Amino acid sequence: MAGPISSKALDRILPRVEKPARYTGGEWNSIAKPWEDVRLRLALAFPEIYEIGMSNLGLAILYDAVNQCPDMLCERVFAPWPDMAAVLRAAGMPLYALESRRPLAEFDILGFSLGYELNLTTALAMLDLAGLPLRAEGRDDTMPLVIAGGTACFNPEPFADFFDLLVIGDGEESLPELCALYADFLQESGARSQEPEARREFRGEILAGGGRPWAGGRELRRRFLRRAAKLPGVYVPEFYRARYGADGRFLALEPIEPEAPERVQTRVVRPLPPPPTRPIVPYLEPVHDRAVVEIRRGCGQGCRFCQAGMIYRPVRERPVDEIVRAAEAIIAKTGYDELGLLSLSSCDYRQIEALLARLLERFAGKVAISLPSLRVDSFSLKLAEMVQERRRSGLTFAPEAGTQRLRNAINKRVTEENLFEVAEAAFSRHWQRLKLYFMIGLPTETDEDVDGITALGRRVLNIGRQHHGKRTRVGISVSTFVPKPHTPFQWSPLADDETLRWRQGILREGLRKPGIELSWHDPRMTYLEAMLARGDRRLAPVIERAYRLGAVFDAWDEHFRWPAWQRALEECGVNGDDFARRERALDEVLPWDFVDTGVRRAHLEREYRRALARQITPDCFQSCSFCGVSEVHDVACGE
């Protein structure tokens, strides 16, 4: 079946599924370019449902960046919910992109956005539904180049076998570059010499199992990958070989092709280009239903558990004027009545007060402004008060740990006094509900630190009660610490089950109080995340096997199937604990060491030692900690 899927065919299946508008596209500001007018077609795949994918700013940025190129088109595809997946399979219909409704296999490039380890099996499900072999080596020259980017790719090893190449770091420049390189290659190599129509029919035949001039061959593909490997930020897994010791330890990742660099430098866009101003307005309500402007990328706080805070350095801020102009354009072109100012720590934006003043004046009550990620201090509260004129939702703060000792160890420079002060100020104004984020299982944590969470929670509740009595609500969300690559805690283990269960028990006991709402994550999911985050190539068969055994949408409670993973690990003879729970030695080679973020490993080691000594490190903007990024990029951070 070649060409777009007819709306008639869709009308036969869509009434059978929940929320069919997930699969129809056509939203305001979506871009459907004529198929034959371009020389490169990219399908951006997001391995989560539509409502989550459409809240992802990264996807919106890349969609805009590629569609800005007149000779390329970029479409979207999201993971079909299991009901739709079943209906597609039953109808023998391939997964298609929303704009043209063409099967994914007809695109030149299929690019996955991998932000989260628990989306991996869902990505495999999408490949499978597209009719494509899961492993790169199984796909021939007639099939799309299958690539990935996103935060999870800072350790691409566990899933490297599934992709032809990975684009690591900021994608808004590297992805169009890569697309242009591939378009040139297709033209030169003759894959574009045939008339487009003939080519499409030809591809259709291939899908139907007909004539196969290039079938089985990967020669063209490999020729292109040699070129692509020279592009900064591009990693071609098949050009490397992993070496392991007799004891099973990972020893090295060695280039086996001359084009493959020993270390892959992650891409950093500097300065940030103007933000996209024509975002798609979904019909279905996405998780975050608002206009968004990214005001700042990167973070200088230096929290030792935080991957985003390490891998997106240096901090880059957009000028106030540019943000205000972009906000005006987005509001005018979308009709949103809420604007989110996005960054890892919005209050750290150096001109935040001036920015808010300008925006409030400009939108005068017509557009609500939201500031995610508030710092725990009174300055943040002042800002929250400035913007929350119309809507008074709850306020969220993240003290992360229960005692000063542990907060120092993780470099979360917040004191109890900060928290109580903010709570007092918030409750004494209009807020009745506060939400606090904590973690358990942090390196060096003891029961006493967990008792500290209980104590803080109760104290905050009491502060609220003095103002609002029994109406006070304190939400306490406790996640389990997952050690992530490229952080000072990349050597640390995930805490063992017994400890975690015991400490959850402490919280359940200590926080059983009317007015306190306690929530935490499934410890099995956390385990899976930890295993995949710090894994190596030996996990690819496990991921594939788990998918074949039914694992998909692993981040969803109702779909998470731990037994499938357990069996996959057993069958593949892989000990998950070795990745999730084993403390790595400081002199060990790590599978992601070849990914060069600009932050020196020596800096991470130093920070790890400081953590063990409970020494804090100041914010980048107070004093440089010499992480290495400023030398690599030859910048004074923040400019």
Added chain:
Amino acid sequence: MSPAASEAVGEHQVYEVHFARGREIRYISHLDMMRLWERMLRRAGLPVAYSGGFNPRPKLAFAAPLPVGVLATDEVAEFTLEAAVPRPSGRDAPSTEVGALGPFGWLRAGSSAARPPVWTGVGAHSSAPASAQADARRPQTPIGADLGRGSSSTDAGEVLERLLLQAPRGLSVISVEIVPSDRPALQARLREAHYAVRLWDGGAADLNERVQALLASEHLPITVEREGKVIERDLRPLILDASVEEGPLLRLRLRQDPQATGRPVEVLQALGLGPLAAEITRTALVLVLA
């Protein structure tokens, strides 16, 4: 000119709008449709009035929610603007941008002075083949009759033009008119809904007989699920008329008022037809004036 049109600029003004829903947006829910309209109005720079109270909502109401999957050729909604929209001087012809939209350029319907007091919508649309083939984006209706009348003296034409520029694919705004602000709510005035149901795979061979039997029956008990509860109800009084045309095309006139709603899917069920075997188009909503 309707009475409200003469009210002073600065007063809240209520607009009635007719629109069609095509294939592109047939699967969105009623809530999605509300959001779509709110955003379309804001993009059009039309200052929608908000209700007072703790949780202010834009004053935007639909005569009847449109079920997911159902197409429509003549839906009715009304919204309140904070102030009358002045017609820009020197712009009494469709703007070039509107012209660029092709078939919409001429759809500048303004006041409805010529309309009968009971607005049924049937006269305009029942003759059109509101079947699966009918392209809802281009209602084949005599709207051109309104062309050149009224729109220059009221701001409804300007509102229409702005909405046309901001309507997503699949939503055709047919007409806009200013209505008295003290008129009862659309939902309270709704009496009937008309449907054209195109049956796939030829429907049933004895469709005519089944429909006749349906109409001849006194009671049609059916069980339906509402909010998780299975309840029994009598469908018969909700069916005002039913007939079969070539296609086969089943035409239904169902009761829809504040007390009761006849659902085409339930009629199909009573006829022994699966809900997935048909494409449903709502062709008209019948409203009374007061």
